[in-house]
Amino acid sequence: MNTMQTYKNPIVEQRADPWVYKHSDNYYYFVASVPEYDRLEIRRSKTIQGIGKAEAITVWRKNETGPxxxxxxxxxxxFIKGKWYIYFAAARTDQPVNGTFDHRMFVLENESPDPLKGEWIHKGQVKTEWESFSLDATAFEHKGILYYVWAQRDFNIKGNSNIYIAEMENPWTIKGPQVMLSRPELPWETIGFHVNEGPAMLKRNGKVFITYSCSATDHNYCMGLLTAEEDSDLLNPASWTKSPNPVFQSAPENGQYGPGHNSFTVSEDGSEDILIYHARNYTEIEGDPLYDPNRHTRAQVFKWNQDGSPNFGIPLPDAVNKSKSKS
Structure with missing residues (x-):
């Protein structure tokens, strides 16, 4: 028997950099950047579509001054070793006068089984090998090792940020060394800005994949892909291959522009892989694209190529997106 899986996009309006995690309690937990860039909030829903209607619980607010x-x-x-963690990036009100972003990465911890309850304890900054603009951290466990992947600026390399990986001593401490996996160097990675950011990990078919986002945050924003064999040394740059072309990009024919900063989850019945991402439905942006609030969260089923790599297709139009799943 076939059932029809449907998602009506956008799932959540005005939420960029979306992260959806399906926990063992069968709830989907959702966090993202809010347009005010002033707080961290969590939503919970038994369905992906329901995330947009779920109550947004604020669990932390920015400091008034300083870091x-x-x-x-x-x-x-x-959810790592029985505790909840929120990774996020934050800047300071007294940033350099030249307007350069000065973000660093931080971690909150909650021991409560329910992340909407309990106390969020600040574990501090995740210290990297050098101090510079750093953001977009993700973490994953592979073969018993906890890895941290993030974007950071190296002043010796042209551009805003590169993708790095390191082993973790615990969920808030890098064990080191940090290894660069990707830098913005291809034409589609360097439009407007030289950027590699927003890494997200996916494991399937004997491989480890890391998607990342590139170029300016307007209609040129798109996604790249890094691939490694699951038995390889993930801390060796030679283990990783970069796809020569974007794997997900604007689809003007569907009114979708600048898709990226994604995460991965599965459908409600677990039978389909779901790409969660943000995009706009127009290109006429006034001022800095970062302050345009209309990067909306979207969900889309994706398939797999014969070689075991993900096939994300193209962003579908804002409507009911249908896919067939087996039950």
Whole structure:
């Protein structure tokens, strides 16, 4: 018997950098950047579509001054060794006068089985090998090792940020060394800005995949893909291959522009893989695209190529997106 899986996009309006995690309690937990960039909030729903109607619970607000007082970006919610963690990036109100973003990465911890309850304890900054603009952290466990993947600026390399990986001593401490997996170098990675950011991990078919986002945050924003064999040394850059072309990009024919900063989850019955991402439905942006609030969260089923790599297709139009799943 076939059932029809449907998602009506956008899932959540005005939420960029979306992260959806399906927990063992069968709830989907959702965090994202809010347009005000001033807080961290969590939503919970038994369905992906229901996330947009779920109550947004604020669990942390930015400081008034000093570190973590400005531009709270790209949170992710993780459940690691029986505790909840939120990774996020934050800048300071007293940023350099030249306007350069000065983000660093931070971690909150909650021991409660329910992340909407309990106390969120600040575990501090995730310290990297050098101090510079850093953001978009994600974490994953593979073969008993906890890895941390993030975007950071190296002043010796042209551009805003590269993708790095490191082993973790615990969920808030890098064990080191940090290894660069990707830098913006291809034409589609360097439009407007030289950017690699927003990494997200996916394991399937004997491989480890890391998607990432590139270029300016307007209609040129798109997604790239790194691939490694699951038995390879993930801390060796030679283990990773970069796809030569974007794997997900604007689809003007469907009114979708600048898709990226994604996460992965599965459908309600577990039979389909779901890409969660943000995009706009127009290109006429006034001022800095970062302050245009209309990057909406979207969900889309994706398939797999014969070689075991993901096939994300193209962003579907804002409507009811249908896919057939087996039950």
């Amino acid at each position: 973590q007082s400005s531009l709270i970006w790209a949170p992710e919610l993780h």
